[in-house]
Amino acid sequence: MPRMVTIPSRPLSGFGRGLADSASLMLGYFPIALSFGLLAAANGLTPVQALLVSAVVYAGASQFALVSLLAAAASPWSVIGAVAAMNLRHLFYGPALLPRLPQQGRKLPRPLIAFGLTDEVFALAFARLGPDKGEVWLLGVQAGAYGAWLAGTVCGGLLADLGGTRWPEVQAALSFVLPALFLALLLPLLRRDTLAPPLAAAGVALLAAAVLPGHVALLLAMVVGGTVAALQQPEDQHE
Amino acid sequence: MNDDMLLPVVLLGGLATYLIRYLPLAVCDRLKGRGVAPRLHRFLMALGPSAIAALLVLSLVDFLPMARLGQSTPKVAAALLAVFVLHRLTANPALATLAGAVTYGLTGWIGSL
Numbered sequence: 001m002p003r004m005v006t007i008p009s010r011p012l013s014g015f016g017r018g019l020a021d022s023a024s025l026m027l028g029y030f031p032i033a034l035s036f037g038l039l040a041a042a043n044g045l046t047p048v049q050a051l052l053v054s055a056v057v058y059a060g061a062s063q064f065a066l067v068s069l070l071a072a073a074a075s076p077w078s079v080i081g082a083v084a085a086m087n088l089r090h091l092f093y094g095p096a097l098l099p100r101l102p103q104q105g106r107k108l109p110r111p112l113i114a115f116g117l118t119d120e121v122f123a124l125a126f127a128r129l130g131p132d133k134g135e136v137w138l139l140g141v142q143a144g145a146y147g148a149w150l151a152g153t154v155c156g157g158l159l160a161d162l163g164g165t166r167w168p169e170v171q172a173a174l175s176f177v178l179p180a181l182f183l184a185l186l187l188p189l190l191r192r193d194t195l196a197p198p199l200a201a202a203g204v205a206l207l208a209a210a211v212l213p214g215h216v217a218l219l220l221a222m223v224v225g226g227t228v229a230a231l232q233q234p235e236d237q238h239e
Numbered sequence: 240m241n242d243d244m245l246l247p248v249v250l251l252g253g254l255a256t257y258l259i260r261y262l263p264l265a266v267c268d269r270l271k272g273r274g275v276a277p278r279l280h281r282f283l284m285a286l287g288p289s290a291i292a293a294l295l296v297l298s299l300v301d302f303l304p305m306a307r308l309g310q311s312t313p314k315v316a317a318a319l320l321a322v323f324v325l326h327r328l329t330a331n332p333a334l335a336t337l338a339g340a341v342t343y344g345l346t347g348w349i350g351s352l
Binding site: 021023024027028045049052053056057058059062066070076079080083084087088089090091092093094095096097098099100110111113114115117119120122123124126127128169172173174175176177178179180181182183184185186187188189190194197198199200201202204205206209214217218221222224225226227228229230231232 | 242244245246247248249250251252253255256257259260261263264265267268271278279280281282283284285286287288289290291292293294295296297298299300302315318319321322323325326330332333335336337338339340341343344345347348
C-alpha cells in the first residue's frame, strides 16, 4: 500500500523568505535611491519631500524625471504624462506574473500585489515564483525592495545635508548590482527551446537604446520577445 | 521648485503608475478562469525572460560607453564571468549578484592603482 508522504513546510517559506530573497534587490535599490535622494536635494526638495516622491510614485527612472522636470518648471500635466509614459512597460508585468502564481496557498488582494511591481521585483518574481514561493513570498520580496528604496532615499537626503560624502570603490561595486542581478536571474531561464524570445528582446533593446529612451526600448523589446514566442511553433507541433 | 505643485503632481504621478500596474493585473485575474489562447499564453510567458534580457542589455549599455570601450570591457566581462561562475557553482542568484558587483568594484580599484 503506498505510503502518504507529507512534505514539511519550510521554516521561511512565506513573507520572511521573500524578505531574505530580496537581499540582492535591496543591494541594488539602495544606491539608486541614495542617488535619487541626492538629486532631489540638489533640486531643492527636503528629505521629507523626497521620501514622499519615493513612497508614492515608487518607480526609479520616472522619479528622477519628475524631480528634474519640476525643477525645470515644466507644466504639471506634462510631468504627470512623462511619468505615466515612462511606466507604460509595467502594463505587462501583472498579466505575465499571474500564470506563475501558485494556485495553492494564501491569496492576497490584487491591489496590494500591484503596488510593488517594479522592473526588478517582476524580474526576480518571474524567475523564482514556484510551488514553494507564493503570493506571501512575493509580498516579502516587495516589502524588502520598497524598504530599501525608502531607506536609500532618506539616506540620500541626509547625505546631501552632510555635504555628499562619497566612497568611489563601494559606489562602483554597488552600481553594478543591477546588471549582475539581471544576469543571475536570466541564466536559469535560458533553455535551448526558449532562447529565441530573450535573444530577440536583447537584440532589439541594444538597437533601440541607440535611438530611443530606455523605457521605450524596454517596452519595444518585451513586445518583440513576446511576439517571437507567440509566432513560434510549439515543441509538440513540430513536424 | 514650486512647493504647492509638488504634492498634486506626486499624487497624480503615483496614481497613474499604480493604475498602470494594477488594472491589467485585475482584468487578467478576472479572465483567468476563461482560458487563454495558446498564442497569447506563449506571448505572456515569454514577457518575463524578454524583459530580463532587455533590462540586462539596457543596464549594461551605460557601463560600456563607446569612447572608453577598451577600458570598460575587461571590468564588465570579469564581473559577468563572476556571475556566471557563481551561478554554476551555487545556483544562488544573490551570491552570484554579489560576486559580480564585488568583482566589478575590485577590478576598477585594481585598475586605478
